[in-house]
Amino acid sequence: MKESVQQDATLSLSVGQAYVAPDRRYHRSSMSVRIPEQPLLGCKGVSAVISDSTSRNSIAKQAGDLSVRGFLADYYSTPEHWDIKTSATRVLYALNSWCFSQSRHVAGGSYIASLSAMVFRGSEAHLFHMGDTLVFRLRGAEFEQLSRDHVTDLGGYRYPSRALGMDASIDIDYIKTPLKQGDLFLFTTRAVGGTLMPSDYVQLIRQDASNLDAACERLCDEAQARAQERGYAGSAFCFQLLRVDQLPEEESDEPGKVYGDLPVPPELEAGDRLDGLEVQEVLSRTAQSRVYRVHDVHGGREMVMKAPSPELSSRNAYLEHFLLQQWVVERVNSPFVAKVMEASRPRRYLYYLMRYIDGERLSDWARRHPQASLSQRLDIARQLGKAVQALHRRDLLHQQIHPDNVLIDSHGQVVLADFSACRLREGDGHKRSRELARQLGLTEHSAPEYALDDDVGRRSDQYALASTIYWLLTGQLPYELPPHQLRGHTDLERLSYRSARIANPEVNPDLDKALRRALDPQRALRFRRLSEFLVTLREPKEEARRRTSPRVFREPANFWQGIAGILLVLLVLSWLLR
Template sequence: MTESELELTFASLSEAGMKATNEDAVAVYWPDSGHILRHKGACFVLADGVSTAEAGQTASALAVKNFIQDYPQTPDSWSVNHSAQQVVATINTQLYQLSHQFQHEQKGYLCTFTALVLKSQSAYFFHAGDSRVYHWRDGLLSQLSQDHTTIISEQRQFLGRALGMDSKVELQNGSVAIKPGDRFLLSSDGIHDFIEDTRLQQFLSQEADPEYICAELKAEALANGSEDNLSAILVVVQAVPEQSLDDYSQQLVRLPFPPALSAGMKIDGWRVIREIFASSRSHLYLVEDEATGQQLILKCPSINYEDDALYIDRFIREEWIGLRIRSPHVVRVFRQQRTRHYLYYLMEYIDGETLEHWFARQPKPLKPSVAIGLVKQIAAGVGAFHRQGAVHQDLKPGNIMMDKEGTLKIVDFGSVYVAGLAEIYSPLQHEVALGTIDYSDPNYILGHNSGEQGDIYSVATIAYELFTGHLPYGEAIENCTTARDFDKLRYRSASHYNGVIPAWFDRALRRGVSLNLNERYQSLQQLLKDLQRPNPDFLHDEVKQERKTSSLLFWQLLSGFWFITLILVIWLFLLRR
């Protein structure tokens, strides 16, 4: 590799123009690390909120923000196309789900989307809608993107594609080789609909600062009667690397597995202190950065799967998922700042033990204040996954670490399911059942993906165990393999094991672990709310049950009285005879 780097100058603007509010959004990501610039590139993103959608402004802001945050976190071994399309798919799923959460309010989260990624000697673009990306070279201007609009008449046309419009987004994407002097313009329709291409070409041909050219484009559009929002990003290529990274990027996918490591060995500037964990699927080592002294955990794949392409893909995806999650209750994954020569990734070192080991040493049952505090921490960590459109799927005490201060952190991303990567929830296709049967939603075992409700089942099961020392369906669940087996299970009231548990609390636990998805909580927040304060519906049902029980007892007593009276009458009648 040569030391030459990609050099760019750029400017952007986004203003309301003649409108009261600005529903456009722009964002730029210029890496502060040469490693990230070489392997991920620089990003430029523009989105335009669909005017007929009530939440268009929110949608455009979320789209550019999330792309800028998530794209650089994708694994080095992923190509630009794969990385960008995976990220956009997750953004689209978020917007689509937000729209469907507000069906009754008819609140649509829709926006056009145009992204440009410049990496090494190439420019890549990704596009949906009627915002645009242009390429200028040697005085000639060409439009790279295609407008996804359908024209009915001069006065009527509609948008055919946008983020959040459907559960699956169809992106236009392409790439061009770049050279010094090239210019790229991203614009919203408030700019390009009011400036002819010949004039755009003239503006981009100027030997002027990008910021000055953007200001001229805005002034021209306004002068030509633009009443829309005005947004533009102009990028000028000053220099490109002398050697392409394409071949190198392809080699990343084929990185060799690290050999078995032992104390004192070194790998890419990390010195192994000791082995932390080893299994047939992975190895974890405590390592120290020779340059800074920072201690982290290095996770390596097992050589048992060296020829398993699906395993390698899942291992790489673990790193990406970990890089996207930001929560004090989820183990942090660190981006490698040096070139890797082996396949592995880095995580924070947690000095502590698993919740499973800690709980085994505690007197049962736990104090309610301690137990609910632990449940709240677990829920906070799971919520961080759900906000990113991800489902953990293997939540259990053995996958939750407790540090010396009592802070819980969820670990292990091997079973995490990201809805955006599959576009919509679909039946699981895994070689083995995910998770541990004691804590995993039985729907997983039966081959169905219950989404966030699956994690809710796991959280409620762990909560039940923390308060009682037992599992809600007992040990019998371990032998269940079919729907008929699960139908035979019966929930055991938590108050049976812990007499201080009130009926309303037990009702919340019961609903959380219900085998029927229609009865189970739809969101983690609902479960947590009902575990911390009585749900009036539960109290109302309890009163109704008490009345029903009292009424039944009354009729039972009355029936008993009449039965005894009848027997006495018959006995007296027989005596008189």
């Protein structure tokens, strides 16, 4: 590879790389450096990443490549107002959850990989490390390992521990270190263990430090030669070097402490303007937020603006989550989930924009269409189920599924909105997710575990979805005592499911049985996967058969009577023709 040099007013870096794999089967490492354009360069910096899976992993190459690409793509998609630590850790938590969940569907392999990512911005470097990849710093004659080795010995083999995708939760090493002009950072993998000594690294790099690609090639050649001497078969090596050529003369301002320096917008009314956005209508005012329908004066677009409530301007924890809402929704690509829109002008206040849906809430639709058919209601239920599935695929919990958060446009398209309580899945029983949902307020469709301080998860969303569908089909709630009013686990015994067929005889027994299971007060007894519940929302095959088959064949008795009639006619004809 050719040496890549980036010159910027804030930071100048040189990059070199080299990789050698005697056999494609041993290709399990991945590395990359991304130097973005402004303004991302100023607020997010330069990222260098290296990843490595194990040789016994059948999808080692995919695991390494995916972790590197995933980090770089998602890190530079985080809000500009997040600081580097917040951005990187949020991305790694999300990436870990996805890798862990996907590994369960792979036979003979997994998306487990060690990963080290370093972000260079201003006069500081931020290192995020998991597993056993190696990061060294060469400063003058001092050669220091910055990363920690997380390994486990099993049967004579050393396996990485605390690696990406290994567990539902993840522990990330974080180091912030000041930069000095001339600093060299070396990224490599555990495969180099037993080949090169610290003095070898220094000597090979210093032979011609002006050409980093050549230095990486020398490291590869020497490591390969040492491996062959020791009888290592098929060893693959990769090296990545970054050199700090120039530091900024003055330290640039940090682009925000989680929520940035942007102020919370004041109370707005119809006709007010903010950042080129004219308020057309106030859609919602709650204790936590304000929602407005706005018109982009410059772009001509109709959008929805969501901003924190002015009285919450000093509640930093909520403002941190407010910006998280925008990021998590940007990760979801589904026609059934509201989309975040880019502003046409720089923002001077704290808010985010979403596509405007010309429609009505599900609660209003149900009041206006009391005679809607079962087929129409099931179609809405299926679309809503697909919206929840889209969130779960990105390891997100919605936590606020109820009729007022579901929109239906003029074409019957369902869109799930309001992500005030939406959070990434976590490995601590989702304690923080549960606390956020309770802070924002539980509804009559919330699962019992929220009121009882039990663990919450995807099946909690399943309950809320099933409760909303039950209400859509019957106009009632499945339990006389709303679960969000429970005071203790003994109250669970008072929850007695009311069959949906009592309120709506059109609901078939199979669908009623599925609703009962999805609405079980005990989270563990609900459907293991949401897809299992959604299958039951299809229109019954028996009904479809009845609509397409002749009336005489719809009932078994009619069928056999028809056969007997035909045989009688044939018998009479055979008797007359004798």
